[in-house]
Amino acid sequence: MSFFPTAVQKFRKFVLDKCSADLGLYLVSLGPCDDAVRFLFPIFAEYCLEEFTDEMKSFEAMISKADLTKPHTWFPFARAMKRRIVYHCGPTNSGKTYEALQRFKEAKKGIYCGPLRLLAMEVFDKMNSHGVYCSLLTGQEKKRVPFANHVACTIEMVSVDEMYDVAVIDEIQMMADATRGFAWTRALLGVKADEIHLCGDPSVLDIVRKICAETGDELEVHHCERFKKLEVEAKTLLGDLKNVKSGDCVVAFSRREIFEVKLAIEKNTNHRCCVIYGALPPETRRQQANLFNDQDNEFDVLVASDAVGMGLNLNIRRVVFYNLSKYNGDKVVPVPATQVKQIAGRAGRRGSRFPVGLTTTLQLDDLAYLIECLKQPFDEVKKVGLFPFFEQVESFAAQLPDLNFPKILAKFAESCRLDGMYFFCKHDHIKKVANMLEKVKGLSLQDRFNFCFAPTNIRDPKSMYHLLRFASDYGQKVPASIAMGMPKGSARNDTELLDLETKHQVLSMYLWLSHQFDYESFPHGKKAEAMATDIADLLGQSLTKANWKPETRQSAGKPKPRKNEDGYDRPKSLITSYKE
Ligand SMILES: Nc1ncnc2c1ncn2[C@@H]1O[C@H](COP(=O)(O)OP(=O)(O)OP(=O)(O)O)[C@@H](O)[C@H]1O
Numbered sequence: 001m002s003f004f005p006t007a008v009q010k011f012r013k014f015v016l017d018k019c020s021a022d023l024g025l026y027l028v029s030l031g032p033c034d035d036a037v038r039f040l041f042p043i044f045a046e047y048c049l050e051e052f053t054d055e056m057k058s059f060e061a062m063i064s065k066a067d068l069t070k071p072h073t074w075f076p077f078a079r080a081m082k083r084r085i086v087y088h089c090g091p092t093n094s095g096k097t098y099e100a101l102q103r104f105k106e107a108k109k110g111i112y113c114g115p116l117r118l119l120a121m122e123v124f125d126k127m128n129s130h131g132v133y134c135s136l137l138t139g140q141e142k143k144r145v146p147f148a149n150h151v152a153c154t155i156e157m158v159s160v161d162e163m164y165d166v167a168v169i170d171e172i173q174m175m176a177d178a179t180r181g182f183a184w185t186r187a188l189l190g191v192k193a194d195e196i197h198l199c200g201d202p203s204v205l206d207i208v209r210k211i212c213a214e215t216g217d218e219l220e221v222h223h224c225e226r227f228k229k230l231e232v233e234a235k236t237l238l239g240d241l242k243n244v245k246s247g248d249c250v251v252a253f254s255r256r257e258i259f260e261v262k263l264a265i266e267k268n269t270n271h272r273c274c275v276i277y278g279a280l281p282p283e284t285r286r287q288q289a290n291l292f293n294d295q296d297n298e299f300d301v302l303v304a305s306d307a308v309g310m311g312l313n314l315n316i317r318r319v320v321f322y323n324l325s326k327y328n329g330d331k332v333v334p335v336p337a338t339q340v341k342q343i344a345g346r347a348g349r350r351g352s353r354f355p356v357g358l359t360t361t362l363q364l365d366d367l368a369y370l371i372e373c374l375k376q377p378f379d380e381v382k383k384v385g386l387f388p389f390f391e392q393v394e395s396f397a398a399q400l401p402d403l404n405f406p407k408i409l410a411k412f413a414e415s416c417r418l419d420g421m422y423f424f425c426k427h428d429h430i431k432k433v434a435n436m437l438e439k440v441k442g443l444s445l446q447d448r449f450n451f452c453f454a455p456t457n458i459r460d461p462k463s464m465y466h467l468l469r470f471a472s473d474y475g476q477k478v479p480a481s482i483a484m485g486m487p488k489g490s491a492r493n494d495t496e497l498l499d500l501e502t503k504h505q506v507l508s509m510y511l512w513l514s515h516q517f518d519y520e521s522f523p524h525g526k527k528a529e530a531m532a533t534d535i536a537d538l539l540g541q542s543l544t545k546a547n548w549k550p551e552t553r554q555s556a557g558k559p560k561p562r563k564n565e566d567g568y569d570r571p572k573s574l575i576t577s578y579k580e
Pocket residue numbers: 090091092093094095096097098099199310311313349350351
């Protein structure tokens with residue numbers, strides 16, 4: 001409340017003038033404490049209602065517009081339906097998605113939604129190969145298959161207007177995700193399907209039960225067990241990557257370490273390594289996964305980040321943790337147990353040549369933590385994520401005509417009211433983009449809101465530069481060009497590989513914008529799609545032959561340090577542990 005400081009000042013004067021000596025002594029005896037607040041606050045509120053009637057009315061109007069309580073009432077149509085919810089609950093690799101997809105396949109009209117484009121593509125391919133016409137809908141791709149009554153989409157693209165017989169919401173535990181959780185909460189509360197199949201671990205089972213009690217939906221739980229137990233290999237690799245074996249997936253938690261591990265394994269053993277990490281486009285991750293799964297080639301080891309934790313069908317015999325700590329944006333912390341379990345659980349896959357899964361660590365010292373993580377029960381989630389729709393932000397903004405978009409968002413987050421089961425999702429990405437676009441003219445509030453959801457790597461200056469350029473063109477009603485050349489060939493060093501990653505990212509953003517906004521503003525969608533496919537191929541070729549020292553995005557492009565006598569600058573941490 002902007003009048004709060006004045007109100008406090010006037011109220012203090014009012015109390016000093018009016019209160020009796022005894023009351024004064026009582027207040028002094030209380031001192032600054034909760035009891036004093038409990039005693040004075042109701043008087044202060046009444047005082048404000050008397051003295052600041054208009055201000056209080058507009059404050060009340062503003063707060064009422066930032067009301068995120070009772071989110072289940074936002075979807076009256078879904079509330080009017082009798083929805084049957086089946087929760088396929090279990091650890092990774094326990095057949096949850098498989099079971100749900102059986103019902104999806106049998107449905108007359110069905111929707112599948114998952115956290116990654118990769119998962120949506122996987123279901124799209126699987127259904128069409130089984131003769132079930134299925135369209136694909138992600139922020140970047142819209143593949144409409146004629147006569148299709150099924151659609152596979154990413155969670156953010158779920159329609160809460162379309163009617164379905166069966167809906168599958170995969171990885172439902174992501175409702176608790178600090179940043180994206182709201183997308184799953186919205187899907188669960190709003191999807192109009194008679195039968196909804198949730199797939200996930202037990203961590204959100206209790207809160208789903210509570211939500212169903214509020215929505216009046218019927219809930220059935222199917223507990224799924226791993227087809228084969230995951231076993232820990234206690235002997236570890238004793239710190240030596242020479243002990244890596246065919247079918248291993250070595251997991252490292254930074255892009256640099258991934259390339260160092262690949263370099264070390266290919267230098268010191270006969271194994272060749274595929275590579276999978278988050279900055280890679282889905283097509284390239286799939287290409288690397290197929291290369292690894294294919295037995296008839298020398299690429300029989302996979303080196304991957306936590307991106308391997310979800311979505312890819314990988315025939316992994318053993319997950320080897322190179323280390324169990326990761327940089328969380330400001331410091332290096334132990335990898336959370338839930339993530340360790342998710343990743344370790346990728347080992348052993350029913351129907352693959354490695355049905356029994358093994359997991360271990362490179363270093364003996366890490367083994368105890370791995371075992372501790374695997375033993376840890378799923379911590380019960382107490383709150384799930386929410387984030388306002390544009391309409392809610394718009395009606396809130398109408399109360400604060402002088403504030404710009406970033407300040408409106410901040411005020412909304414500060415003022416909004418939530419029920420106990422929900423939290424306001426973190427939105428650093430949105431804040432950063434909103435602030436950057438402040439200087440762009442010609443954008444409506446809705447344009448700004450929509451641009452904030454574009455898939456951008458906010459830590460990559462080049463990616464942010466292109467987003468700013470696209471938004472500026474849009475604001476000036478100039479058709480946005482791609483303004484990016486095709487690389488001549490695959491990468492010869494890490495700087496060029498990073499550049500390919502960024503280029504693909506920018507094209508993927510252009511595609512997303514071309515679907516989000518109108519064709520006239522982003523007319524080169526087809527060209528962007530073709531370039532993205534070619535770059536994904538170049539990335540796949542580059543990864544297969546990558547044998548260079550990794551850079552970081554910040555250092556990439558800076559003059560390379562002097563080469564030493566044997567012709568290349570040694571990667572610091574890993575190679576030094578091997579005698580040349
Ligand atoms: N009843 C079954 N018959 C044959 N194959 C199955 C069956 N259930 C699961 N599978 C196969 O086992 C593998 C793991 O199944 P699925 O992907 O459904 O597990 P999940 O619990 O969803 O795993 P994740 O947690 O990793 O998503 C898949 O390759 C799937 O095709």
